[in-house]
Amino acid sequence: MHSAECPRENELLDALQSSRWPAACETSLREHVQTCRSCTQLLSVVDALLADHRGLVQQASVPSSAVVWWRAQMRSRREAAERAAQPISFVQGIALACAAGLLATALGVFVPTFRRSAAWIAQQAGSWSGLSMPLVSDPLANPIVLAAIAALGLCALVLPLALYFTLHED
Numbered sequence: 001m002h003s004a005e006c007p008r009e010n011e012l013l014d015a016l017q018s019s020r021w022p023a024a025c026e027t028s029l030r031e032h033v034q035t036c037r038s039c040t041q042l043l044s045v046v047d048a049l050l051a052d053h054r055g056l057v058q059q060a061s062v063p064s065s066a067v068v069w070w071r072a073q074m075r076s077r078r079e080a081a082e083r084a085a086q087p088i089s090f091v092q093g094i095a096l097a098c099a100a101g102l103l104a105t106a107l108g109v110f111v112p113t114f115r116r117s118a119a120w121i122a123q124q125a126g127s128w129s130g131l132s133m134p135l136v137s138d139p140l141a142n143p144i145v146l147a148a149i150a151a152l153g154l155c156a157l158v159l160p161l162a163l164y165f166t167l168h169e170d
Contacts, residue, residue: 006038006042009042011029012033012042012043012046013042016043016046016050017050021047089169092164092167096163096164103156107156114149118145
């Protein structure tokens with residue numbers, strides 16, 4: 001439902017917002033508000049809202065200038081520390097990436113050595129009469145060797161992540 005708007009509503013709103021109502025406004029506006037239903041409703045709603053606003057403004061506690069200054073200084077220091085830590089975090093990320101690359105390279109270099117060592121251990125174990133371990137042609141087919149490699153690989157993946165999340169500061 002659309003109600004007709006009074007042409008003097010804006011004038012009434014200006015008087016209410018500038019705290020001229022009712023003492024400092026024109027008598028013609030006061031008389032108009034008494035006769036106009038739309039302006040009377042507007043006055044009751046806006047006056048209640050402005051009264052709430054004035055009450056809230058009076059209840060608001062403004063901190064002292066010393067507290068505001070202290071908070072501004074703390075914020076400034078915190079932001080400066082964050083800006084200073086950004087290059088350090090960047091370098092830490094590069095170092096972790098380099099460590100992961102070196103680990104991958106080391107694994108690529110040393111896996112053949114580990115295979116030969118595992119084959120030698122398997123041959124030695126097979127030659128001992130007290131142990132009944134089957135001789136396996138491929139040492140990576142042995143579940144114990146696979147479990148050891150999987151554990152080392154898991155450590156190689158988890159350790160850098162754990163270090164990153166431990167040393168990373170948000």
